[in-house]
Amino acid sequence: MKKALILMVSSSIMLSACGNDNEQKNLEQEIKSLEQSSKTYKNDKKSLEKENEKLKDSIKEKEDKLKKLEQEMKESDSESTMDDNETNSKTKDKEVSNTSKDEEDKHFFPNTIRASTNGDVKLVNDLKNKHFQFEDSGMKVNINHLQIFRVSNMPEGQVLLFNGAKDGYVVMYEVVTENTTHGKLYYDNTASIKDGDKYQRSDYASFIPDSHNEQHMKKSKENTDEYQAGEKTKSLKSIPISTEVYQAIKDNTATFNIHGGVSKTPTFDNASTKEQSFKLDI
Numbered sequence: 001m002k003k004a005l006i007l008m009v010s011s012s013i014m015l016s017a018c019g020n021d022n023e024q025k026n027l028e029q030e031i032k033s034l035e036q037s038s039k040t041y042k043n044d045k046k047s048l049e050k051e052n053e054k055l056k057d058s059i060k061e062k063e064d065k066l067k068k069l070e071q072e073m074k075e076s077d078s079e080s081t082m083d084d085n086e087t088n089s090k091t092k093d094k095e096v097s098n099t100s101k102d103e104e105d106k107h108f109f110p111n112t113i114r115a116s117t118n119g120d121v122k123l124v125n126d127l128k129n130k131h132f133q134f135e136d137s138g139m140k141v142n143i144n145h146l147q148i149f150r151v152s153n154m155p156e157g158q159v160l161l162f163n164g165a166k167d168g169y170v171v172m173y174e175v176v177t178e179n180t181t182h183g184k185l186y187y188d189n190t191a192s193i194k195d196g197d198k199y200q201r202s203d204y205a206s207f208i209p210d211s212h213n214e215q216h217m218k219k220s221k222e223n224t225d226e227y228q229a230g231e232k233t234k235s236l237k238s239i240p241i242s243t244e245v246y247q248a249i250k251d252n253t254a255t256f257n258i259h260g261g262v263s264k265t266p267t268f269d270n271a272s273t274k275e276q277s278f279k280l281d282i
Contacts, residue, residue, distance in 0.1 A: 119154035136260035
């Protein structure tokens, strides 16, 4: 009986020892597994940290590029704005210049001086309220407004009216002409600049646009010197003069003359020789 009891206790101790060995082995395996997991985790962490660093560098590089592009765009916009401002400024200056020129041209008699001479044209004298009045055989002439233009830098020999000179002047005047009789009268409606014994007579067409050309106003289309009973016109005339004659006008040695020569016939039979002189006082 004692032997049997001892055998049972021995067996129990052996079984217990075997159980402890198994648990030890399991613990060791779990520890190894955890160590391996920890090592793998550490490696993964390092790898992720490296990837993160790369991403940070990439993001920073892209941010730098973006900042550079934004700066370039700002500079480009600034230059574009400056160019636009300069263009707008030039455009405004040009508009102001053109407006000033348009405003100035409004005070000019309509003319074709620049187009006819290819020269530079400037209004130098604007003579208003002159009240130059003239009557001859029923024809009444009234000149109240004259303008003198300086023409410079004309191509040499191009303009016959200035005898080939590069510089000269044009006297333009507005004339109201009226036949105050009940019959037809014939009159060439001219004036002149008289310097000494030389006359430079006016012209109805030179430098005058059609809208102010007396020839296009007359009732008679066959004879432009014909004024029908009561006919009245308001037209422009021009007189080209040299720089010497212009100086003579300033010196009051040259005069502005209105010519008569009125007749009742188209062949100017018995035409008068009446003439009247006026000082321009420029």
